[in-house]
Structures are given as structure tokens and as C-alpha cells.
Amino acid sequence: MHLLPKKLRQKLELRRLEKEKNQDLIDAQAIDISGVKTLCLALGPYRNLTTLSASLLFLHPHCQVLNHGGARMLGDPRLDFLLDYEKETLDNFLRYAIAISTKGKRGKAGGSIVHSHAFDEKHKLGKLYRQHFGDALVKEDIRCLFWKESLRTSLHIRNNSIDLDALFAREPRLRFLLPVRNPLDCAISNLRTGHARLFDLGKNPDTERVLEAILDEIHWVKGLQEKHPERFFYFLENDFTAEHARKLAQFLLLTPDPAWISVVQEAFDIDRHYDYPQSLLARYRNMVEKKFSAWPDLRQQLLLFSSQ
Numbered sequence: 001m002h003l004l005p006k007k008l009r010q011k012l013e014l015r016r017l018e019k020e021k022n023q024d025l026i027d028a029q030a031i032d033i034s035g036v037k038t039l040c041l042a043l044g045p046y047r048n049l050t051t052l053s054a055s056l057l058f059l060h061p062h063c064q065v066l067n068h069g070g071a072r073m074l075g076d077p078r079l080d081f082l083l084d085y086e087k088e089t090l091d092n093f094l095r096y097a098i099a100i101s102t103k104g105k106r107g108k109a110g111g112s113i114v115h116s117h118a119f120d121e122k123h124k125l126g127k128l129y130r131q132h133f134g135d136a137l138v139k140e141d142i143r144c145l146f147w148k149e150s151l152r153t154s155l156h157i158r159n160n161s162i163d164l165d166a167l168f169a170r171e172p173r174l175r176f177l178l179p180v181r182n183p184l185d186c187a188i189s190n191l192r193t194g195h196a197r198l199f200d201l202g203k204n205p206d207t208e209r210v211l212e213a214i215l216d217e218i219h220w221v222k223g224l225q226e227k228h229p230e231r232f233f234y235f236l237e238n239d240f241t242a243e244h245a246r247k248l249a250q251f252l253l254l255t256p257d258p259a260w261i262s263v264v265q266e267a268f269d270i271d272r273h274y275d276y277p278q279s280l281l282a283r284y285r286n287m288v289e290k291k292f293s294a295w296p297d298l299r300q301q302l303l304l305f306s307s308q
Helices: 006-028 050-058 087-100 125-133 150-159 164-170 183-193 195-199 207-227 242-251 258-267 278-291 296-307
Strands: 038-042 063-067 144-148 174-180 232-236
Touching (some): 006 087, 050 063, 050 125, 050 144, 050 258, 087 144, 150 195, 150 207, 174 207, 183 195, 183 207, 183 278, 183 296, 207 232, 207 278, 207 296, 232 242, 242 258, 278 296
Parallel strands (some): 038 144, 063 144
């Protein structure tokens, strides 16, 4: 296979993936989704606690999680309920997402969240999950599906001018979640991993431009949350308590089981922080002061990141 020209290999791989997808769509029709009360999509930048958040939700006995897979679904009229909403399309998405959430591999192709870095041996999540669910990759009673494909979803909504008001009027199950990592750490991580290119800031954006793009994402979701508090939920890395976990479960119409909340608190493990020059910290504080002046509580929480 490796002796074939690159373009031919790519064409054959695309053909194979499409064939696999079509079979998954057929197989997924047998999945019962009658118990699913909520579908929650991640928003915001990558490298922003989305994997940790998805993993914590996967520890809930009634939450199924799909990791990535946006390239398979966004733009496909059979599955993209955001672009052209019909209840049948969202139902197809749910069935297909559950089907592929039981397999896959690490990376953007998507699949089970257990293939993500959060379940590496150095982290607690894998051990905690096995203690509660063994090797099972799908929950017996799924009441919520969480899809971790944050920035691609945000861009898809904005680039296609999707009318969320109209969507909410027709679809009661839909929710959105924004975790907020220290924006300074998030900016550096996006630059180091190459995810910053998705912000479309040019070939070599500096840290300040990426940082501002991240703050703009938070601002956008906060504005939506003000308008639709029952549809948008966010939490900050420096302010995630047992009460936030309880409210998150209720937001997703999941039982805020004390045992799950306790496990979530144990598993909420944040990577180390970076060091920053005073000039960048000053610029960050200035951007936060201006962008979040309408929301003093959030502004203050964001400012705390510059003093840690």
C-alpha cells in the first residue's frame, strides 16, 4: 500500500472511510435513543479542558461521550442537524454518534473518549472509569450524549450563520458547554500544538493575537448564555466546585449523584501552568477589562488568572 502514489492512497482511504461510515449509519438505526434527554455540544477553543470535561462526564453512569469526528458529520445532510434542522436528522446524529463512540482511535477521526490523552496511565481517569464501568464503552442507559468537537462546532455555527433561536424553538434536547482553561495557558498550548491555525489569524500569529481570539470565544458564548441560560453552561478552571458539578448535571438533565460529584472532584486534574512575561500579563488584563466590562463577576474570575 505504501508504494502507491500519495494522492491515490488518500483517495482509497477516503473511499474506505465513506464505506465504513455508510455501514455505521445502517448499523446505528438499531440503537434505541428514546431515553436520551439532552445532546450537549462543546464550544470554544481546543486545548481548553474539553477533553477533561468530556472525560468527567463519561464517568457519569448515564452520559455517553463522542470524541471528535466533526469531519465525518459536519456538512453531511444526513447528520448535520445544525445546518438544516430536522428532528430526524438530529436523531440520526444521536444514533450514529453513539455507534462510533464505542470504537475509533485517538485523533480527529473520532471515537471513544477512552482513546484520548486524558485516559493515559499517568492520569486518574482510566483507573476511575474501570473501577465503575469495567471495560464497557457504552452505557446501558444513555440519557445524555456529549460531543467533544469544540472549535470546529463554534466555527460551523458562525460561518454558516446558524439561527440558534430558531433551532432552540424546535429542539428542546440541545445544550452547549464551554469549559474555560486559563486563557494564557490555552493560548500557548494552541500555538504549540498548531491548533491556533484554526482561528484564521494568518501564518504565524503571535501569542497576543491567539489570546485575544480565545477571549473572543469566551465572550461569544457568555453573550449566548445571557440570552439562553437554560441552553449554555460554562465553568472556569479556577472555580470548579462540587456545586458546579451538581449544576452541570442538572443542566444536562442528569441525576447529580453525590458519588459522581465526589469522583469528579477527585479526577479534576489540571496540567501545570506556564510562565509569562509581565508585558503579556498586562496586555491580558487590559483585554479582559475591556471585553468583559458588562459582566463584572466573569471579568474578575478571568483577571485572577493573571495573578497566579
